[in-house]
Amino acid sequence: MSALKPTLFASTLLAVAAPASAEEVNIYSYRQPELIKPLTDAFTSETGIDVNVVHLKQGLVERLQAEGTRSPADLVFTVDISRLNAVVEADLTQSVESDVLNANVPDLYRDPEGRWFGLTTRARIVYASRDRVAEGEITTYEDLADPKWEGRICTRSGTHAYTVALTSAMLHHHGEEETRAWLEGVKANLAHPPEGNDRAQVKSIWAGECDISLGNTYYMGKMLSNEEQQAWADSVRIVFPEFEDGGTHVNVSGVAMTAHAPNRENALKMMEFLTSPAAQEIYAEANFEYPIAPGSTPAELVASWGEFTVDDVNLMDIAQQRGAALRLTEEVDFDAGN
Structure with missing residues (x-):
């Protein structure tokens, strides 16, 4: 009823x-x-x-x-x-x-x-170069701030809704001080200033401009359905990172x-x-x-990308962090690149 x-x-x-x-x-x-x-x-x-x-x-x-x-x-x-x-x-x-x-x-x-x-739902995942990133080389979102990725990360704008949501989740798990440090670390590792959409980042991996990027899972399906973009999709594999104290966003x-x-x-x-x-x-x-x-x-293609553990946080809790996430992103001038 x-x-x-x-x-x-x-x-x-x-x-x-x-x-x-x-x-x-x-x-x-x-x-x-x-x-x-x-x-x-x-x-x-x-x-x-x-x-x-x-x-x-x-x-x-x-x-x-x-x-x-x-x-x-x-x-x-x-x-x-x-x-x-x-x-x-x-x-x-x-x-x-x-x-x-x-x-x-x-x-x-x-x-x-x-x-x-x-x-x-869609997962916010890492697209990793099949040729230049080893299996298991990246396992957490926190890893993205590791200096070993200096000059190797591509991503869209830090103020885009998808990126802000991930930063909001980071705030939920780690608080403001650690999230600011994480944003600064990821910014320092960027291959170039953020630009374009999620598919453009995979194209950059295919072109050798970077080795890993952030993106939503469904873009893999969209690229595989596009004759021009199939080569981009074939150049990467999907990695499901987790938060150190949680699951995949x-x-x-x-x-x-x-x-x-x-x-x-x-x-x-x-x-x-x-x-x-x-x-x-x-x-x-x-x-x-x-x-x-x-x-x-899920559809057979989507299931073929692998299994993952969903981050066990109600999304309204993430939404409440949006203002703080956007403020931190702007304070570190994330979109200026390194």
């Missing part, structure tokens, strides 16, 4: 929302259209409820704020815990109570207050119900559908990510 528990802010304003259609659900999404279409099609086929998707590249929070109680959006799809938390902190989501959601989404991957729920793609959702019951049905093992496997396979519902399994 499922029930909704709107926040006080949401319940006050929902009363004046526009009348809801019984046959639709509306989504604002940062995810690419081709990644979520298989899911929306499957949901409509199963329920008869139409799904309307607005795909945004930026400005989701600002759009919801501007629309206020008149917003047609029922659900928000996005990636990265900091982006999910930004919608929560702006009071643009409502709490949802659902036995189905709680059964499908482990505690690590949902907000304790029910304001967002994870759908799939993961981030999440997730869904949240908007504060003024005009189609709340349909939105809940879709959330429960999305978190089902079958739907998560569809979503994860399309994105080269990991499904999180108990009993679900």
Whole structure:
């Protein structure tokens, strides 16, 4: 049995929302259209409820704020815990109570207050040169600051959401003093100032410009699916580092119900559908990510990258460190390089 528990802010304003259609659900999404279409099609086929998707590249929070109680959006799809938390902190989501959601989404991957729920995960890993980095040469995130990697690391901007999330996790495990030292150590080991995306770092390894890089697991799948980039992927192997007192850092793609959702019951049905093992496997396979519902399994290609131990920290605890992580990154002038 499922029930909704709107926040006080949401319940006050929902009363004046526009009348809801019984046959639709509306989504604002940062995810690419081709990644979520298989899911929306499957949901409509199963329920008869139409799904309307607005795909945004930026400005989701600002759009919801501007629309206020008149917003047609029922659900928000996005990636990265900091982006999910930004919608929560702006009071643009409502709490949802659902036995189905709680059964499908482990505690690590949902907000304790029910304001967002994870759908799939990706690990933040090391891409290591097959030719120049020996097996077992790097095993922890702390290793990245070891002087032996001087001039051998490539990474994207330290202020990018993916990098900030990893730094936030470092703060959670080690505190500010050690994290500052770690950032300074990694900066000293950079082959060149941070630039480009995760795939660009692997290209740099392929070109001999560096030996290891940070990246998300799913980029391996994307590179292998691209004729030009297959050679980049073949030049590296995936290494799953761990924190010295934890596991491998993961981030999440997730869904949240908007504060003024005009189609709340349909939105809940879709959330429960999305978190089902079958739907998560569809979503994860399309994105080269990991499904999180108990009993679900990753696609064969993703499983072939190896097993790892997930860092046992609720992602909301990581999100709370974001401000401090960004401040430290800027204070050490990480993006200036060494």
